[in-house]
Amino acid sequence: MAEFARGGYYGTSTEAIAKRVGVSQPYLFRLFPGKKAIFLAAAQRCIEDTIRTFEEAAEGLEGEAALHAMGQAYAEVIVEQPERVLMQMQMYITVGAAEQAGDSEFGEVVRAGWTRLWDTVHLLLGADTGRTTGFMAHGMLINSLVTMGFPPGHRVWESVNGPTRPGGRIEP
Amino acid sequence: MAEFARGGYYGTSTEAIAKRVGVSQPYLFRLFPGKKAIFLAAAQRCIEDTIRTFEEAAEGLEGEAALHAMGQAYAEVIVEQPERVLMQMQMYITVGAAEQAGDSEFGEVVRAGWTRLWDTVHLLLGADTGRTTGFMAHGMLINSLVTMGFPPGHRVWESVNGPTRPGGRIEP
């Protein structure tokens, strides 16, 4: 996941993946049918991790409190595992490339995963569509800013954390 | 731009670009010093186009009216030139890959361009930081949804267009 997160599907060699996990490169092809399957596995793992992050953060909470806890949890993900953020972005854009290459399955898997994420957040936030969309939108902004490498403190980060708490700031 | 938008930096061959613009592949290397320069040119063009889109949409308007006009303008971009949306995403994620490859220039160019976009929107919206962030956040959500290929009408699109106009829907 870390490798794909940096280089994306095409920019990551199977050799780099093998080296990172500490096995020989051909052995990957015994564990997975091909490179695409490795990427897909990483993508699914990435989504599931994020879903669980939110579920655990909002456990026992409701409404505003759940929103705040989930925002806080994602802020921690950013600093502790930024590769998860990057992997999400990689996963989004790989859909188009896969579809052009005649692979519609990949897009369906990603959309299904993201919809599950959306539904999870929606439920945890009390089924308020506007609030869910706002939360996800801020998440996507965060993803983009992290991906572009904007340092914490840059003015584009102003009033990002929490649609309801303007003026805040992400700590490094 | 269209080619890079689909396949990203690594997933796009210079031959594909040459074919699309109707010249031979080696000739690209006479026009540009290398593949990276072609991508960078496309990325800069992409940002500038978006900045101009917003400037033209908001011309003569202020506050809420400007916000609405800019949202409308971006909705038109989505249906008419989705490749511009994809190119933005490609540009974001290529920063990480470039930085890992020892190229810090690319990231700086992208961040500078995006900051200019942010400042432009900020000014057009009356220098209200919360509003600017909300607008950009919704833009990033739209970019992500388009990139993943969610069809219009899917529930994840609910209440997306305009942070102030929940319940709306993107047409087709």
Place this chain on the structure above:
DNA sequence: ATAGTTAGTAATTGGGCACTAACTTTCTCG
């Protein structure tokens, strides 16, 4: 006419990469 620039192409090269084949070591369990 001479000299030089502009705008292009065909052919090639060299390196990287996904994937395969065949062989070796290390568990597992009757």
Place this chain on the structure above:
DNA sequence: CGAGAAAGTTAGTGCCCAATTACTAACTAT
């Protein structure tokens, strides 16, 4: 203990692709 499966490895193949080289044709200024 011993046989078979599980878990690996080394070596190699063929393809793709960025970049280069060397060449041509059409203008343009002197």
